[in-house]
């Protein structure tokens with residue numbers, strides 16, 4: 305956003321002056337208008353002010369600032385207004401009060417519910433500068449948050465492209481990330497994850513083997529078994545992934561899942577030898593999904609196993625490699641997937 309755009313937005317800010325002194329309100333409104341702020345509204349009733357502020361938030365056109373007299377004659381008191389707004393809405397408040405109400409100002413400031421205060425009679429320019437400082441600070445911080453979010457999304461897209469790059473480097477893992485993401489989401493749904501958590505576990509599935517980007521192709525694609533040295537190199541991939549992804553704030557929650565997706569339920573996995581519930585739940589989910597897809601896919605070092613044989617292997621390793629409850633959930637998921645596939649085949653046959 306350019307400086308000009310920022311100042312345009314700043315001057316479009318809506319300001320509500322809540323005061324029963326009509327002359328004073330008009331004076332403030334005129335001064336703000338002369339400084340390029342045409343959207344100044346006035347309200348003398350405290351209850352009505354809360355209604356307006358709430359409606360503005362609901363209409364997604366909130367006030368950027370509320371200037372509130374602490375001694376209102378009509379409706380809610382000034383104190384009730386700032387308590388109600390601050391408890392429910394994120395709208396900055398500047399309180400206005402007479403010198404004689406010093407205690408009320410101190411109480412308001414101590415409550416942490418108001419951002420600033422001015423004492424009547426006030427200098428209009430000082431009031432204006434205080435208001436503008438609050439509004440511009442808020443606007444700038446909102447702009448920075450949006451910009452950070454856009455950057456995060458861009459970075460996420462880049463990571464997905466890089467996951468594809470990994471697939472090109474290790475052709476045996478083609479579609480592996482997508483399948484692990486899909487299975488992980490299905491297990492997590494059964495385990496009661498909410499929509500946001502499902503999104504994250506899906507991203508973890510896409511990125512779980514991302515650290516293999518740091519392993520030599522000759523090792524990744526080696527037919528037959530690896531030497532001890534090569535195996536130790538491969539075992540570093542969860543650590544490489546967590547180091548690469550660590551700067552992304554949004555991914556903090558799943559970096560632990562990615563780091564620990566090769567831990568075993570009995571503590572014999574890597575990289576940290578965590579055991580049972582000490583392994584993050586997402587990592588235990590990834591482990592089941594990843595192992596199943598690895599067993600049923602063609603790799604440089606083995607032919608694909610049948611789905612039934614892989615299911616038996618998951619069940620056999622319950623409590624050793626895998627969380628027993630998550631294996632049970634995944635078996636249910638596989639049953640459902642199988643039924644869905646059979647329904648589609650029947651439907652196709654009926655239609656052909």
Ligand SMILES: [Fe+2]
Pocket residue numbers: 512513541565566594
């Ligand atoms: Fe892995």
